[in-house]
Amino acid sequence: DAGVIQSPRHEVTEMGQEVTLRCKPISGHNSLFWYRQTMMRGLELLIYFNNNVPIDDSGMPEDRFSAKMPNASFSTLKIQPSEPRDSAVYFCASKTTLARGRLETQYFGPGTRLLVL
Amino acid sequence: GQNIDQPTEMTATEGAIVQINCTYQTSGFNGLFWYQQHAGEAPTFLSYNVLDGLEEKGRFSSFLSRSKGYSYLLLKELQMKDSASYLCACMDSNYQLIWGAGTKLIIKP
Numbered sequence: 001d002a003g004v005i006q007s008p009r010h011e012v013t014e015m016g017q018e019v020t021l022r023c024k025p026i027s028g029h030n031s032l033f034w035y036r037q038t039m040m041r042g043l044e045l046l047i048y049f050n051n052n053v054p055i056d057d058s059g060m061p062e063d064r065f066s067a068k069m070p071n072a073s074f075s076t077l078k079i080q081p082s083e084p085r086d087s088a089v090y091f092c093a094s095k096t097t098l099a100r101g102r103l104e105t106q107y108f109g110p111g112t113r114l115l116v117l
Numbered sequence: 118g119q120n121i122d123q124p125t126e127m128t129a130t131e132g133a134i135v136q137i138n139c140t141y142q143t144s145g146f147n148g149l150f151w152y153q154q155h156a157g158e159a160p161t162f163l164s165y166n167v168l169d170g171l172e173e174k175g176r177f178s179s180f181l182s183r184s185k186g187y188s189y190l191l192l193k194e195l196q197m198k199d200s201a202s203y204l205c206a207c208m209d210s211n212y213q214l215i216w217g218a219g220t221k222l223i224i225k226p
Contacts, residue, residue, distance in 0.1 A: 042218040043160070043204065056213075091159060097212070101148060101167055104212060108159035 002026075004109035006092050012115045018080040021112045024073055025094030033106060034067055034077050035091040043091075049075065050097060082116045089113050119143045121217035123205050128223045129195055137190045137203050137220045145210020151179055151190045152204040154219065160204055164190070192222075200224045 005024040013019055025032045033048040047057040049069045057067070064083070069075040079086055093106040120142045129135040141149070148167040152160040166172055166181035166188060178191040192199055205217040 043216045045214075045216075048213075100212070102165040104148075104208065105150065105162045105165065106214065108161070110159050 004092055004094055004107055006090075006109035006112050008112055009110060010113045010115075012117065013082055014117050015083055016081045017116075018078065019082045019086075019114060019116075021077040021090050021092075021114070023075045023077070023092030023109060025075070025092070026107055027073070029094035029096050029107075030072070031095050031097050032069060032075050033093040033095075034075070035093065035108075036088045037091060037111075038088045046077070079114075082114075084116045087114055087116050119207075119209065119215045121205055121207060121215055123203075123217045123220045125218070126221045126223065128225060129192075131195055131197060131224055131226050133195050134191065134193050135195060135222065137192075137205075137222065139188045139190075139205035139217060141186050141188070141205070141207045141215070141217075143207045143209045143215055146183060147208040147210065147212055149179075149181055149188050150206045150208070150214065151188075152206065153201050154204060155201045163203075195224050197224050197226070 007022045031050050034046040035043050037043045046059045047067045048055055052069045067077045089111045091111045092109045095104050095106045123139045150165050151163040153163050154160040164179040166179050169181055171178055171180045176193045181188045202219040202221045204219045206214045208214055
């Protein structure tokens, strides 16, 4: 299994530009999570999907952030317009909800390191 | 409210044993996870506990006491490659993970 795939791995952009992060979850997983990690705030859940439907987006910082999951194998996180305070590592994770307990382990992608100048 | 507490940083010596504690308060409980995260990398799954007691996996063990809202991760025979952050996360009644801030473990020769 290829694991969770994210692209790009690194992104440097200027303030005001649109940024799109992409994620392909593990095949067969039906839940997908977008996280942001910074030194100051640690790992923060932004939004998660079950069966392609957004369930909880209360962690999305503001309207500049949006996420979509058009199908079971692809999701995007978009920031428009980007600001320097958005600089962070953005992780995508997936898991199955078809069984409980240990099988609900979340598996993380390698992350996208975003720097907004 | 929901809260996970773990020490910010710990230092240990190569070959020694270290215990990383985690206390939690969550609305409901459906298990506790420990993840390891090396600098610049993604978190990776280490262990899962849902019943009281000790789960051993090689050099790593994880303990849970549900009545005390307490868990620890025990690392034996420390190696330099164990230098990483260790994240404690609880699954609440909605099966959502509540994450701790992580403990940075520094291993010295």
